Amino acid sequence: MHSNFFLSQSQFRYGQFTTSFTFAPECNLNYTLRWVVLRYYWNTDDTDWADFHGFFFEIQEKSVKIRLIGVISVPIVSKTTRRKVYKPNTQQKMFFLTIASTILFAFGVQKMWFMPIPKGIRVLMYHKISVHEKSDLTITCEQLDSHLNYLQKNDYQFITTQQVIDFYVHQKTLPPNPILLTFDDGYENVFQDAYPILKKYDAKATLFITTAFVGGINAWDRGNDKITTLEQLKKLDTAIFELGLHSHHHQNYKQLSLQQIENDLQTNIDFFKNNHLNYTPAFAYPYGGCPKNAAPAFKKWGIQMAFRIGNKVNHFKTNDLYALKRIDVKGTDDFDTFKLKVKKGRTKLIL
Numbered sequence: 001m002h003s004n005f006f007l008s009q010s011q012f013r014y015g016q017f018t019t020s021f022t023f024a025p026e027c028n029l030n031y032t033l034r035w036v037v038l039r040y041y042w043n044t045d046d047t048d049w050a051d052f053h054g055f056f057f058e059i060q061e062k063s064v065k066i067r068l069i070g071v072i073s074v075p076i077v078s079k080t081t082r083r084k085v086y087k088p089n090t091q092q093k094m095f096f097l098t099i100a101s102t103i104l105f106a107f108g109v110q111k112m113w114f115m116p117i118p119k120g121i122r123v124l125m126y127h128k129i130s131v132h133e134k135s136d137l138t139i140t141c142e143q144l145d146s147h148l149n150y151l152q153k154n155d156y157q158f159i160t161t162q163q164v165i166d167f168y169v170h171q172k173t174l175p176p177n178p179i180l181l182t183f184d185d186g187y188e189n190v191f192q193d194a195y196p197i198l199k200k201y202d203a204k205a206t207l208f209i210t211t212a213f214v215g216g217i218n219a220w221d222r223g224n225d226k227i228t229t230l231e232q233l234k235k236l237d238t239a240i241f242e243l244g245l246h247s248h249h250h251q252n253y254k255q256l257s258l259q260q261i262e263n264d265l266q267t268n269i270d271f272f273k274n275n276h277l278n279y280t281p282a283f284a285y286p287y288g289g290c291p292k293n294a295a296p297a298f299k300k301w302g303i304q305m306a307f308r309i310g311n312k313v314n315h316f317k318t319n320d321l322y323a324l325k326r327i328d329v330k331g332t333d334d335f336d337t338f339k340l341k342v343k344k345g346r347t348k349l350i351l
């Protein structure tokens with residue numbers, strides 16, 4: 001269950017309430033009831049408003065989603081007297097309902113087609129790659145090839161994490177349409193299978209390494225996927241790959257004390273220093289867990305930038321270098337979803 005009301009400060013304000021429940025688990029049916037309120041302020045001084053309420057009832061069976069929509073409107077209400085100040089006739093009601101239905105339809109159903117394409121730095125987040133298998137965390141080689149092909153054809157310029165630091169911290173310039181590719185955790189399959197594809201497109205990628213698991217498996221996920229070895233890290237092609245920090249133990253920093261964060265950071269950095277491995281002083285939060293008030297600890301250890309998830313494009317001007325956003329690319333996304341995520345950061349306005 002999730003509720004989130006009146007988020008925007010513009011003339012239109014919106015909010016939503018969502019509840020999901022699963023009926024007959026053996027049938028794999030999931031029901032979602034979503035109530036979206038769109039409040040339009042009639043006057044610039046915020047005295048009168050009209051509410052449009054949209055109800056979405058969704059039934060999802062695996063990837064098939066059926067959605068039923070209902071829309072009702074509340075007449076214009078005065079904020080001060082709480083009385084109706086305007087009674088529309090039937091024709092006007094129909095007009096408002098049509099507009100409200102269209103907007104609510106766009107909110108809940110369509111994939112942000114009405115939103116402008118933001119300018120800024122796009123950072124894509126990948127994890128594993130496989131020849132055949134795809135999942136939320138795993139893309140296939142074919143998918144990566146089609147992603148890079150799309151980015152190249154659409155004039156995106158592959159940049160490094162160091163270039164992002166140089167841009168934000170040292171005011172250096174970036175090429176137009178900059179895009180940064182990142183792979184979390186340091187899976188061996190990225191070295192083996194992503195490398196030739198990245199090379200083919202002259203792309204670059206940053207690997208955020210969880211140092212406690214180097215040479216082992218993704219035990220934090222109770223998985224059995226191999227993590228790259230120290231020898232592989234030492235031999236890596238630095239024209240393509242750049243290394244970054246992803247903690248030592250892959251714990252959620254949001255659930256750690258400041259002291260625990262500092263200790264983990266120190267071990268993470270010591271691994272690179274003791275093994276004479278170059279790294280870019282940038283950090284990716286495990287699970288996207290961005291702790292509050294931890295920036296001084298990161299600065300103390302020389303880390304200049306940190307990435308959460310957030311699914312947004314980073315503005316060229318930012319005042320929080322320790323909460324930069326990345327776009328979560330999933331192997332289960334179809335190609336249209338990938339394109340939309342690259343352009344706009346996410347596929348839905350509210351969710």
Ligand SMILES: [Zn+2]
Nearest residue numbers: 184185286287
């Ligand atoms: Zn991770």
